[in-house]
Amino acid sequence: MALLDDYNDWEIFLRLAARKGLDTSRLDSVYAFKKSSSYANENESFGKAKIQWTENLSKVECALATTQVFLICDRDEATLDMDPQSGVKVRGQQYREQINAIHWPQGANVSVHLLAWQRREIKNYLASHTALNHHGKLAEINNAELAQVHHLVANNPGDNDGIRRLAVKDTINPLINGPDGLCVQKRQDYIDLIPPEEISEDIENMYNFIVGKLN
Structure with missing residues (x-):
């Protein structure tokens, strides 16, 4: 279990x-x-x-x-x-x-x-350059508060201390949740946008x- x-x-x-x-x-x-x-x-x-x-x-x-x-x-x-x-x-x-x-x-x-x-939690592993860029949300992660060396880039999982410590719920939740909480279809649609190369080795x-x- x-x-x-x-x-x-x-x-x-x-x-x-x-x-x-x-x-x-x-x-x-x-x-x-x-x-x-x-x-x-x-x-x-x-x-x-x-x-x-x-x-x-x-x-x-x-x-x-x-x-x-x-x-x-x-x-x-x-x-x-x-x-x-x-x-x-x-x-x-x-x-x-x-x-x-x-x-x-x-x-x-x-x-x-x-x-x-x-990383802080499982939702940090949904932080993907390609998926977030598709939804117009990449700038919410790659902003001035995150060191540029830690910014998400295409075809890279972002396995760095900046992404590990980041609080990402406010960015990720609207992309996978519906009116009543987690939406199974929205979650899958989002994950389908993530290239395998951008999924953490964790x-x-x-x-x-x-x-x-x-x-």
Whole structure:
């Protein structure tokens, strides 16, 4: 199972992965659940709510079919030590101790993985030069507040610190939302405008990590 701040985050991830040419059918066995990370500032423990939810799951007195639990967190303002090999796994003794403290029923073989996006949140991965330019919104990202070296350019994913830290909701939401919130068709139409070359390697890293644990 995968825990994310919003179920729609998983759908955006799947569609970006598919657009990048990855076989998302390999993720069909993963069930996504909505659970906020509750991370508001540096004084809070990163991923605390997701870890506590998983700990509560471990105490349920029923047979568990789950063998892998992926806690996929928005990075927000957190300063994290990310595993350079995977690109998505959060390192640190405090997180390792919290996860190791989860005791599963005897005989249960469950692995828990604390993961995070390199960018603030999944919607940052919708920041595409080509798609935003198509909608006349590119200047909302490539403005004077963002260093020119970090500006989005064609056929480049924008994997830089400026785009990673940027708050993009006000620009992206109107392009994928309808009157009642997220519009599935508008979301897909927007993603279809993004060239595969403009999709971050973070999407492929998350895909590879999860698929690697399912094998």
